[in-house]
Amino acid sequence: MLKTNKKGNWFELTIPEIWDGISIEELFQKKWNSPKKLTHQFRMEQKVLVNGQKFPWNKPLETGYKLQVKLFEEEEINIPPHYMEISILYEDDHVLMLNKPPYLNTHPNDLLKDTNTLVNAASFYLQSKGEMRNIRQIHRLDKDTSGAVLFAKHPLAGAILDRMLESREIKRTYIAIVHGLFRQKKGTINEPIGRDRHHATRRRVSPTGQKAITHYQVIKEVPKQQLSFIKCWLDTGRTHQIRVHFSHLGHPLVGDILYGGKPLVKRQALHAAKLEFIHPFTEEKIICHAPFTDKPAIFKDIDLNHI
Template identity: 85%
Template sequence: MLKTCKKGNWFEIIIPKTWDGITIQELFQRKWNSPKKLTHQFRMEQKVLVNGQKADWNKPLTPESKLQINLFEEEEINIPPQYMEVSVLYEDDHVLVLNKPPFLNTHPNDLSKDTNTLVNAASFYLQSKGEMRNIRQIHRLDKDTSGAILFAKHPLAGAILDRLLENRKIKRTYIALVQGLFKQKKGSIKDPIGRDRHHASRRRVSSSGQEAVTHYQVIKENTKKQVSYIKCWLDTGRTHQIRVHFSHIGHPLIGDTLYGGLPFFKRQALHAAKLEFLHPFTEEKIVCHAPFTDKPVIFQDIDLYTL
């Protein structure tokens, strides 16, 4: 794990031996995959120092030297804050993980009109702590899906996490309650998903759709009620992917009436229970478990910490 600390608006990294010989330019472009525009901004605005001095972006770094990056300046807020209680699963100077309740949109579709979303709540939370910066969501959940969502607190962290997500290095494990009992208790669904031209909000399995891969494992069954509790994780992130895939194989999610689920609950029984990722700067492995919040309880006697 890297040695780091925050000093005012500056973030300091003690250069490890593994970075010996790489330049700041290579660090931003190759290791962190920072967008060209953002990298150029850090360079032109002299937001990077080495041992307190103006950095030479093309000079190799040496172990134990101090790399200082101006990451924490105040920003002009473009996400309207909206107060609501938030459940914090993990937080530091760079990232924030919240436990999203059901029946709440992840982000506004119209910044000026939609303020009752998790992004607006996260914006209020940051500002209430004196952090005048725009929150950046890394992924999303459907309105009626609950669980862990990852946010970045500044653009560089956002860029690094975006690339980790793109490279499938952020793992999200879901719990779902579905109809029926499985003959095969563990497997993968690899059917492509596309839009349903007959329904504006639905998706469907389609040979012309985008690649979609869902892995699953049955963790509990109720033979009397003919339902199964499953954990699943994705190689891709298509809209409604879990809901579409399990409906397609004859096991729609309980409560998911859009895809044929029985209306035992007011929402689809889907929860993002576990989130795993490498910290964008310290490279520490972060594991977050998101407690269930439904009343009445949907996921009976499931131990999140065994997933």
């Protein structure tokens, strides 16, 4: 874990021994994989100092040097704040992870009209703490899906986490209840997903669709009701991926009427139960479990700490 500190608008990082000889340029480009445009902005606006002074971007840094990066500036807010109770799973100076309840949109479709979303609630929370910055959503969940959603608190964190999501360095594990019992208790679904030409919102497995890979494992069965509880994790993040893939296998999600599930519960039985990644600014391993919030409970007798 790296030694870091927040000093006003500045993030301070003590260069560790394993980074001895790295330059600021290499740190931004190779360690953080920061986009060129954003990196250029930090350079031109002199938002990076070493030991409180200007420092050549291509000059090697030494162990113990204090690197300061101006990350915590105020921004013009473009996401209207909206108060609602939120459940915080993890928070520090760079990221915020919330447990999204079901029946709530992750983000607004119309910034001005649609303010009752998790993004608006996160914006309110940040501003209530005096952090006048725009919250940045890293990924999303369907309206009826519950569980862990990751946000970034500043542009550099947002850019780095976006790249980490693309390169599958952020692992999300879901719990779902599906119809039917599996012969194969563990497997991988590798089927491309595209739009359904006959339905505006539905997706389908299609040879011309985008690559989509879902791994799964059965964790509990209810033979009398012909139901299976599964955990699954994704190599890709296609719209409705889990719902489409299991429907395609003949095991639609319980409650997912759009894809053939029966309305045994009021929503699709899908929960983003676990989110894990290596923190880009501290190198700490972050593992968060999102508790189930449904009342009455949908996911019964599932120990989240063992998924």
